[in-house]
Amino acid sequence: MRSIAVVAVILAAPTVAHAERAVTGTVVDDASGMPVPGALVAIGAAEAATDDDGKFRVADVPFGRLEVVIIADGYQAYFGSARVGASLAVRLAPESGTNEVIHVSGRVPAGPPLHLDTEQIRTQPGAGNDVLRALQSMPGVARTPFGLGGLALRGTAPRDTKVYLDGIEVPLLYHFGGIASFMPTGAVDQVTLEPGGASVRYGRGLGGVAVVTSRTGRRDRWRVGGEVSLIHAAAIAEGPGPLKGGWLIAARRSYFDAIEEAAQLDLTLAPRYADAQVRWESGDGRWMAILFASDDKLRLLRDPNDTGAGGVDTSNVKSFLYTSRFARLGVRYRAVRGATSVTVLPSIGVDDVNARANHEDIDKGMHKTTVPLSLRADVATALAGGTLSVGFDGGWQRHTYDMVNTPPPSPMDPSPDMVVSRSLTRWVADAGVYAEQSWFFANDKIEIRPGLRGDHFGLSDQWTLDPRIVIHEELPHSITLTQSLGRYHAPPLVTDFDPIFGERVMLGSAATQVAVGFKSIIGDDKEFSATAYYQDLRELPVDAISSATPTSANGGTESGGLLGISRELVDTQFGSYSYREAIGSGYAYGLELIARRNVGSWTGWVAYTYGRSHRKNPIKGDAFHPYVLDQPHSLTVVGTTAIGKKWRIGGRVRYTTGNPMTPVAAAYLDASGDWVAVDGPLLSKRLPDFFQLDLRVDRTWKRPSGTWNLYFDIQNIINRKNPEGVTYSGDFSQKSYTNGLPIFPSIGVELIP
Known part of the structure; x- marks a missing residue:
């Protein structure tokens, strides 16, 4: 039967404005090696047909990784990827029966730039x-x-x-x-x-x-590579697998803990991390299976009775152990039938976080385990002159955790002073369904993509409905405009349902986002983009009970600085350490600019962001204050250049406005003779601005085993002292800065197979 082009219903890859760039290749019969004429080759937003010799050239392709789909009558569909300048050699396997492939006018939906x-x-x-x-x-x-x-x-x-x-x-x-x-x-x-x-x-x-x-393993023969640096060693292997596919196997482990122990360094804690990945993909790209895992451990290294270890008093700490592990196993299947494409991805995993310590002969800690069963499925087909995508995104999770600590203040106990043990086990089902329709007008120069997503959050027993829309226009001279408007929701954390808080209702948070973007590709190697955005944030989780410790003395997230930000970073892993309610609000707005050169002897970019982010906690008052990561100005300049055929040198300059912090306005002696801080206005002061200069040098050697690369990546090469937090004297009359990383070299050698 006739073979007609498929474009929009197959791919969901990034589409951007383009200059004259191409991907070439040849398509042949896998059994006979004979050319396959008339095969459709769709790469990103562009398409072409193979000639009588099975050759093709797809022009006007964008930068970055592009999904490739090749379809021909009587053959199984081929799925792969390519980049600008690639030359592909594709072998199509015969398929029983015939397959009519229907043309859909238009392009694939636009994606992230x-x-x-x-x-x-x-x-x-x-x-x-x-x-x-x-x-x-x-x-x-x-x-x-x-x-x-x-x-x-x-x-x-x-x-x-x-x-x-x-x-x-x-x-x-x-x-x-x-x-x-x-x-x-x-x-x-x-x-x-x-x-x-x-x-x-x-x-x-x-x-x-x-x-x-992740990268698809090469299928011609087995190759081995790896990396050895100052802090870890990694190994990677790739080679042929079943169904004419390819394996990719990687593993990595740090050895900083072993170096500390062997050298008997005067340090208190020894970190260790490891991770591993196993990936297989069939030759036609229909099937993919992946297993990946991560493992972290932090433990006491020296005798805890040695009060001088690393300058940290551990005399009252008899034991300490922190471990964090997770693993995921997933299988993906995708296929094309007529004008319909299907992708199914089930996965299963386990997350385990365990933090234990014995302090002053009292055991404290938390052990949290989550077992997620997830399913993502997507169907795309031609409908109403465009492309309709519908899908499911959800699953089930089994949450278990036990805590042994002094609980945070709550309405049930505003001043807890005893260590309490409690546990929780809960099955939660999260279900999300979505539909998205793309229409193209004006000779495919305008795309309108409305969508609707519905979710049910199991923890909060909450139904949400999120409408979203994107409009994308291609203008002359390789210029594109993008406008987006959408509603978003997020569920609460399981730790917000600590049994110590009793039976409670905790709803998720919500946001409305709007953005307008401009992008231009200049020549074959340069691009410039600008995006203005605004976000309205509602039902945010905030501390609903004031801590006995003043905010400016690290008594809450609003303290800002190092500890306030650290609480935000570990929120999903450990919980908030506080009683929270979804009563906060906020807003954020900004302008993002990036000018980038992608290919050539010089590559790199200049990125600038003007961004503001504010929050309001009604418990602390009706005024909005800066978010702890509010950074009005951020400038990054990255550039690398090749020197001859073996050397490459590059640098990065980074500047950001200092993070906000809550100052100590005064202090007084309480009845017990302890100094107590008096808070100044929330997050009204800032740490000094951050500035860092990084330098990298690479030297390569090409050998039959692969490419050997020796690198020197030195962060903060000028050893600037960048304040990241504040500490006070006992009476709060003097303050000093906790400085960030000093000059930090990352040196290693890598074998790229």
Whole structure:
């Protein structure tokens, strides 16, 4: 039967304005090796047909990783990926029966414009060869103290950002202290960042979405690579697998704890982290299976009776152990039948966090376990002159935890003073369904994409309905405009239902987002974009009972500085350590600019963000105050250049406004003779501005085993003292700054197979 083109119903890949760039290749019969003429090749927003020799050239493709779909009568559909300049050799397997492929006029829906591929991550100065830390240099991303983990986008909290690996939600993005993210760079193909305006495909979050796409293992032969640095070692292998597919296997472990122990360093705590990934994908891209896991451990290293260990008094601490582990297993299937594409992704996992200590002969701690069963399914088909996508995004979770500590103040007990043991077990079902329709007008120059998402949150027994719409216009001279408006909801945390609080109702939070974007691609290698946004935040969880400790003395999140931000970063992992109610509100607005050069001897970008984020806690008054990660000005300049064929040098300059903090206005002696701080206006002062200069040098050697790369990535090369927090003297008359990381070298050697 006739073979007619399929475009919009198959792909859900980023579409941006483009200059003259191309992907070429050849399509042949897998059994005979003969050319397959007339096959449809759809790459991103562009398409072409193979000629009599099976060759094709798809022009006008955008930057970044692009989904590839190839369809021909009598053959199984092929799914893959490519980038600008790639030359593909594709073998199609015969399929029994015939398959009519229907043409749908239009393009695939527009997607996120911010992306980093493996090479950009690997050579980015200041990122330390790390996947998610590289995103800190993109616009709209708040800087966190000490480079601690967490992605806070466009004025929202870190817990509001969703991160997915191959469609599976990742529960914990960073290893302990933000030392490294959960996945080594060698196993990553690309990371895309959508700071706001996410599609209805994504829910249960108020912030943006980061999507990590793992790399498909090469199928011709087995290869082995790895990395050895000052803090960890990693190994990676890839090779042929079943169904003419490919395996990718990676593992990594830090050894800082072993170095401390062997060298008998005078330090109190020893961190250790490890992670592993196993990925298989069939040759035609229909099937994919992935298993990934992360493991962190922090323990006492020295004799706790040694009060001089690292300058920290541990004489009353007899034991301490912190572990955090998670694992996920998922299988993806995708297929095309006529004008309909189907993707199904079930997954299962386990999260386990355990923190225990014996302080003054009293056992304290928390053990929290979550078992998630998830399912994502999407069907896209031609309808009403456009593309309709419908899907399900939900699952079941079993939450269990036990706590042994002094509970926070609550309406039941405003002044707790005893250690209480309690536990909780709860099954929760979260279900989300969505529908999204794309229409194209004016010769496919205008796209209108309305969508609707409905969710039920099991913890709060709450139904939500989120309408969203995106309008995308292509203008002359490779200019695109994008406007988005949408509603978003997020569920509460399980720790907000601590049994010590009794039976309670805790609703989720909500946000309304609006954004207007402009993007232009200049020539074949440069792009510029600008985005203005506004967010209205409602039903935010805030402390509803004032702590006995003054806010300015780290008595709550509104203290700001290092400890206030740290509470935000560990919110989803440990809980809030306070009694909260969904009565807070806020707003955020800003302008994001980025000018970027993607290819050539010089690559890099200049990113600037003007952003404000404010919150209101009615318990503390009717006034809005800055959010603890409110950073009005953020400027990042990243650049790298090749020197000859073997050397590459680069640098990063980063400036941000200092984080807000609540000052101590005065202090007085209470009846027991202790000094008590008097709070100044909430978050009315700021730490000094942050400035950092990073330098990276790479030297490569090409050998039969692969490419060897020796790198020196030195953060804060000028050793600037950047204040990240404040500490006070006993009577609060003197203050001193807790400074951030000093000069920090990351040195290692990597074998790229």
